[in-house]
Amino acid sequence: xxxxxxxxxxxxxxxxxxxFLVFLGVAFLVLYLSLNSILNSRMDQDLREDIEEFQxxxxxxxxxxVIAEVEREMNLSDVGEVFFRVYDAxxxxxYSSDMAEWEGLDFAAxxxxxxxxxxxxxxxxxxxxxxxxxxxxVISGLIGPRITLxxxxxxxxxxxxxxxxxxxFGAMLLLGIPVASAVGWMIARKAVSGIExxxxxxxxxxxxxxxxxxxxxxxxxxxxxxxxxxxxxASRIKHVINEMREMxxxxxxxxxSPLARIRAMSETVLTEKNFKADCTKMATNTLKECDRxxxxxxxxxxxxxxxxxxxxVDKEPIPLDLLIADLVELFESVAEAKHVHLQVTLDxxxxxxxxKHNLQRMIANLLDNAIKYTPEGGQxxxxxxxxxxxxxxxxxxxxxxxxxxxxxxxxxxxxxxxxSRSQEGCGLGLSFARSVARAHGGDITLMSEAAxxxxxxxxxxxxxxx
Numbered sequence: 001x002x003x004x005x006x007x008x009x010x011x012x013x014x015x016x017x018x019x020f021l022v023f024l025g026v027a028f029l030v031l032y033l034s035l036n037s038i039l040n041s042r043m044d045q046d047l048r049e050d051i052e053e054f055q056x057x058x059x060x061x062x063x064x065x066v067i068a069e070v071e072r073e074m075n076l077s078d079v080g081e082v083f084f085r086v087y088d089a090x091x092x093x094x095y096s097s098d099m100a101e102w103e104g105l106d107f108a109a110x111x112x113x114x115x116x117x118x119x120x121x122x123x124x125x126x127x128x129x130x131x132x133x134x135x136x137x138v139i140s141g142l143i144g145p146r147i148t149l150x151x152x153x154x155x156x157x158x159x160x161x162x163x164x165x166x167x168x169f170g171a172m173l174l175l176g177i178p179v180a181s182a183v184g185w186m187i188a189r190k191a192v193s194g195i196e197x198x199x200x201x202x203x204x205x206x207x208x209x210x211x212x213x214x215x216x217x218x219x220x221x222x223x224x225x226x227x228x229x230x231x232x233x234a235s236r237i238k239h240v241i242n243e244m245r246e247m248x249x250x251x252x253x254x255x256x257s258p259l260a261r262i263r264a265m266s267e268t269v270l271t272e273k274n275f276k277a278d279c280t281k282m283a284t285n286t287l288k289e290c291d292r293x294x295x296x297x298x299x300x301x302x303x304x305x306x307x308x309x310x311x312x313v314d315k316e317p318i319p320l321d322l323l324i325a326d327l328v329e330l331f332e333s334v335a336e337a338k339h340v341h342l343q344v345t346l347d348x349x350x351x352x353x354x355x356k357h358n359l360q361r362m363i364a365n366l367l368d369n370a371i372k373y374t375p376e377g378g379q380x381x382x383x384x385x386x387x388x389x390x391x392x393x394x395x396x397x398x399x400x401x402x403x404x405x406x407x408x409x410x411x412x413x414x415x416x417x418x419x420s421r422s423q424e425g426c427g428l429g430l431s432f433a434r435s436v437a438r439a440h441g442g443d444i445t446l447m448s449e450a451a452x453x454x455x456x457x458x459x460x461x462x463x464x465x466x
Contacts, residue, residue: 009188016184017177024176028169035165039158043137044124050151051122051141058144066143067095074098082153087111089146102129102136102152111150117142126155134159201230210238320350320391320460321384324363328382331367339376346384350391352462354440362436365429366395366456374399374453389462390442396455402448410446433458 058066063086070084080101086094091111112123122141129136138152204212213231328344335342370380378398385392402410409415413431434444441461448454 009185012188013181013184016187017180020176020180020184021173024173028172032162032165032169036158036162039161040137043153043155043158044139047124047137047139047151047153048122048141051139051143051149054149055141055143058147063094063144063147066149070095070097080154082151085150087148087150089114091148094147101132111148112140114142114146114148117148127152129154197227201234205234205237210234315353315355318352318354318356318359320352320359320393321346321348323356323360324382324384324393327360327363327367331364331371334368335371335380338371338374340371340374341379343379343381345382347386347391350384350386350462352391352440352460354460355436358436359440362433362458363393363395365433366393366458369429370395370397370399370454370456373397378453386462391460391462393458393460394455395458396453398453401450401452402446402454403450407446407448411444430456 054066054069057069067086070086073082074084074097082097083099083102084095084097086096088094117123117140122139125138125140127136127138132154134154134156136152136154138150140148140150143149201212213234324346325344328342332342367380367382374380374397380398381394381396383392383394383396385394406415411430411434413428415431430444437444437458437460442459444456444458446454446456
């Protein structure tokens, strides 16, 4: 059994060849029918003009001159090329040319009535001649009072032209199939070359070459768009994989420290001979490290739910200004311990619909970061402004600032500007804050300058009007 290739190149070639053959067939059919009609019309026109000439000749010089002219034309023509017959009013033959080649033609049966010729003019007939290869085209018309002239010509020349046309078409078809297939194959290969380049690039990426990109020439906007989209996708994949690798390293680092401390404390408990005195302290430290791990895991899961839009929380009316005031009061002791001044400016009556618990965590993360990275004697400003249909919460500090290369990534999970990771934290605070803001239809933006401080601005939608 022959297996037909299932490639796009083969299908495109097949479609192109089929379309070409269909077009060629339709064009030939139109040409064949048009030429056949033209030849028939011209033959009929010639026969009609012959009848008109003999009518004129009869009117001017009578029947004798008509017969003389017929004989002259017969002498100029080959036998069987044309015939003439003249009939009187009784349908008797007055004159007939040599009918040796027309013996199979029943002239009487094919002669129209005088009344028909008188009212409708000359009559045309295509008559099959017994013993002849080709039919005859016959015209019968009145050239005088009740005098009928019948002229017939074989359709041999016309039929030979049509047969020649069929032969030429057959030759064109035999030549056109391989030519159309070859041209179609070249066009198909050219058309799919860009797709094949994308396929090769995909295979290279599949085998680990994340830097491979598609490079195509001038093959049309569609292929170029496909190549550009694939390259953008490949770049995004590489970026995501690099982020995953870095995030995995960061998670491993953040998990390793508390686990190492838990292990060390457990070993101490097992090796100490008199461990009862330190048992409470060991258990407390173990719980603390376990809480750190649980916080990291829960925060990661919460962000995943926020980003996926599958959080199932009850939103409620929240006085945002009072919520922030309560949080600032909680952080005042931390700020005083670091000798950091808190400046608070809150517009009153800022009401919104949201998840109170997660909004508290979002604002607490912003405040905690601002105080943590502001040196002693610095200042943290908290501002809440009411705008049209939204609230603008700004947390600005005079701290260390964020280097420009790190700013695009401060909201990434597990990313920390403290690359040594000496500061306490797991790199999820800002990422969680942005997830909460976006889950409420808002967002968080950053403006920062190294050694001068940072400004985090959160836009939150106001309570919808009822």
